[in-house]
Amino acid sequence: MARAARKARAKSARSPRRSRRGTARSSSPSPDVLEVVLATHNPAKVREMLELVRDLPLRVYALDAFPQIADLPEDGLTYTENAISKALTVARLTRRVTIADDSGIEIDALQGAPGPQSRRFLGDGASDAQRNVRILKMVAGVAPPARTARYRAVVAVATPDGTVRTFEGTCEGELATAPRGAHGFGYDPIFVVPAYGKTMAQLPPAVKNRISHRARAVTAARPYVRQLAEALHHRTATPEPSF
Numbered sequence: 009m010a011r012a013a014r015k016a017r018a019k020s021a022r023s024p025r026r027s028r029r030g031t032a033r034s035s036s037p038s039p040d041v042l043e044v045v046l047a048t049h050n051p052a053k054v055r056e057m058l059e060l061v062r063d064l065p066l067r068v069y070a071l072d073a074f075p076q077i078a079d080l081p082e083d084g085l086t087y088t089e090n091a092i093s094k095a096l097t098v099a100r101l102t103r104r105v106t107i108a109d110d111s112g113i114e115i116d117a118l119q120g121a122p123g124p125q126s127r128r129f130l131g132d133g134a135s136d137a138q139r140n141v142r143i144l145k146m147v148a149g150v151a152p153p154a155r156t157a158r159y160r161a162v163v164a165v166a167t168p169d170g171t172v173r174t175f176e177g178t179c180e181g182e183l184a185t186a187p188r189g190a191h192g193f194g195y196d197p198i199f200v201v202p203a204y205g206k207t208m209a210q211l212p213p214a215v216k217n218r219i220s221h222r223a224r225a226v227t228a229a230r231p232y233v234r235q236l237a238e239a240l241h242h243r244t245a246t247p248e249p250s251f
Contacts, residue, residue, distance in 0.1 A: 042237040043067045047080060047098040047108035052193040057107065059217050060226040065237050074102055082110060087124050087162040088174055095166035103168045105236055107229070111161035111222060113195045115143070115183065117150045123160075126195065140187050140198045147183055155183040159199065159208075159221035163229050165236075173232055177224025181208075192216060 044066045046057050054070045061068060071077060080097060084090040090110035099106040112126030122129040122143075129139050147155060159179040166172040179201070187197035189209025196208035201219065208216055217223050 040240075041065065041067050042233075042240045043069065043104045044233070045069045045071060045074070045098050045102050045104050045106045047071055047094045047106050049079065050193070053109075053222075056213075056217060056220075056222060057109075057226060059213075060223055061107075061230065061233065064230065064234055065241070066233070069102075069104070071098065074098075077101055080108075082124075082127065084110075085124065087111065087160060087176075088164075090124065091162045091164035091174060092166070092172055095164035096170065096172055099166040099168050100170075105168070105233070106166050107163060107226075107233070108166070109161050109163045109222060109225065111159065111225075113143075113157055113159055113199065115147065115157045117147050117154055117156075136194055136197075137187070140195060143195070144183070144186070144198060150183075152182070157181055157183055157199065159195075161221040161225040163222070163225040165229055165232055167236070173229075175225050175228035175232075177221045177226070177228060179208075179219060179221040179224070 042065065044061070046054055046068060048054060048057075049071050051070075058068055077098060080094045082090040082094070084093060087110040091108050094108035094110070095106045098104075098108065110124065112123050114120045114123050126139075130142055158181065161177050163175045163177075164172055165175070181199050181201050184198045184200050184207055187207075187209075189197050189207045189211075191211065191213060192209040196216075199208045200206065201208060201211065203219075204211060204215070208220065211219075
């Protein structure tokens, strides 16, 4: 059993590369290992989420492994609505367990904005750098004690039968006065983590994957995902009764 688990974990680590070569495009899920799709086309987010589930007995696919699935809409009013919509859609189309998330930055001086609109702030064509510059201009007159903000993420785990569960994580911080750091993506260069005195973009990926909002949401989801994997293993390991 331990050997099988190690094999499954190795497949999990290789899956994003496999998916780009097209070998993950099978129409039929594997009957002996839990296959999970990460419902995002964002390669940075795929890397983060893969690291957070790498040790689980899964075979993980990036959404790019399923080119028939177009960009997923995020037209809900809340993180939870968006995460659930994406997870259910991909689970139905791929017939695989799907992990989806929606996240954003909530700035207290802006009454919680941009919040669920974080990715679409300034429009779909805007770059991360443009969004960060605009945010800093909007809070230019706000003194440091009032520059508090938080990252929030909601992770949805959906199964092909339509069952879905959600998990939430947050990370408290404050806004920098200028972008700093080269790691991460999104608003990471302007989001300071007070405990480290650095922006999220200045922190090593291993640290970010321990303290970030998405890390905390995925960590909360891990027991449920493990439960799904173990249930599948139990079903496949139990011999059919003979009469």
